Amino acid sequence: MAKVVLVTGVSRYLGGLYARRLSTDPSIERILGVDVVPPKHSIGRAEFVRADIRNPMIGRIMAQAGVDTVVHMNVIATPKDTGGRVTQKEINVIGTMQLLAACQKSESVSRLVVKSSAAVYGSSPRDPAMFTEDMNPKTLPRTGFGKDSVEVEGYVRGFSRRRPDVEITMLRLANVVGPSIHTAITDYFALPLVPVPLGFDARFQFVHEDDATAAMILATTGPPAGIVNVAGDGFLTVTQCTAIARRPVVPVPLQAAGVIGNIVRRSGLADFSSDQLTFLAFGRGLDTSRMRSVLEFEPHFTTRGAFEDYARHLRPAVPGVEGVGEVVSDAAGGTAAALSRVFDRIQP
Template structure:
């Protein structure tokens, strides 16, 4: 039973949203919200503590407050919000190491909840249609947030061996979307013209921001469940998303995606990593059986309805032109097939 909860990353959007939702639970006696900068949003009745999880001081905070539950929300997916990839990796990897070291020394900590990501599965043409939690990817992510997530989970597994008395839950969230959250995937589909991998129309899953927080709440207050995939029902494809977002598309060869990504990233419009490009080319599927049978969670949004909620709050690519969505939608159905036929003809 969680009584004194420490939440990392409360100054970020999801961390703040989680802290506010947790504040409504009368069974939680005290909530400590930790981050390096003060939050610009409400964190409910959580007490803000300015601290860096990369600093051993986090251990003293746990000890003084008698923390029994640690919720690690500070695994960062978007480097542009943190000043670059170096800072992102330091917070994700070094920060997690220091946090777990503090948890290991703490006599009061009895539960650890970690916001992980489906990015640990990577994305490749050799992957299974659906990843269950006990499956390993054919090709591990080698760069970026996906690599960080793999390392974070590795450290958590090591911690569980050293402290078998601590209950652990890790939620591997699909890409999170919603009307107000900003992630690499929402930034991507907010571009005025969306570059898509030439000859591909991958299917993938999404989870609504409200469902992501509801699942984290259940992981905190319910029984420990180990590793669980979390995603909305069904799939969406890249061209379906561009149609719903009322965005024209710009097909680019997969081989030139890295160069295009660097240009988009420098423009400040979106984080466009190699990992994201492979996801948009090859897709990813998650088996959510454990989400229902073990975690006991039922998402309110499907993958499609989650994206629709995001798209409803998105400005048109051409301001004042309401029909652009219909035009893109009509064209999207045949775009991938047409591109594929042209691509096949030009291959040697």
């Protein structure tokens, strides 16, 4: 039973939301929220501790407080929020290594909960329809957050071998969306004109920010569950998402998507990596059987419901125009088909 909980990344949106929700549980005696900068939002009754998980000092904090449960929320998805890709990787990979080293030395830590990502499965045309937790990716993520998440999970597995007495739950969250969270995928669908890979209409799954937080709370206070996929029921395609978000689309050949992604990234409107662009072309599906049978969690929002709640808080791409997404997406579908036929003719 968790009594003294240490939460990393408490100054980030999802970490702060988690700390506030955990604060309502009377069985938790003390909550320590750790981050390098003070939070701008409420963290409930959590005590903020200014510390860098890349520094061995985190071990002394655990020992002094008698921490029994560590919740690692500080695996950062977007480099623009940290000052760049180098800092992002240091926090994600080096920070996780130092945190796990402190956990390994701790005599009081008995549970570790890690917020991971479905990005560890990568995305390719050879993927299965649904990834179970026991499956390996057909193509490993090569850059960015996905690659970091693979490394983080590798370090967690190594820790579990060295400390088999520590209960571990690792949640592989689908893309998190909601009215307040900002990620690469929410920034993408907020673009005034959404570039979509020509000839593709990938399937997506989403998890609402409230459901992601609730799943992390259950992983903290419930029985250990190992590795668990977390996603809302159902799927949405790229064109369905753009229609719901009321966004016009522009089809671009996949070969040129990297150039478009670089332009968008440099503009500061959204973060793009080559792996994210591949994801937009091929999508990903998660089997959530363990979420229900082992974690015993049932999301409140379906994939569609989560995305619709996010989209309700978006400004229209064209002020005063509703339904523009449906009209332009239909037109884009016809344009994409026509362009695809042209490309087929000119290919050797």
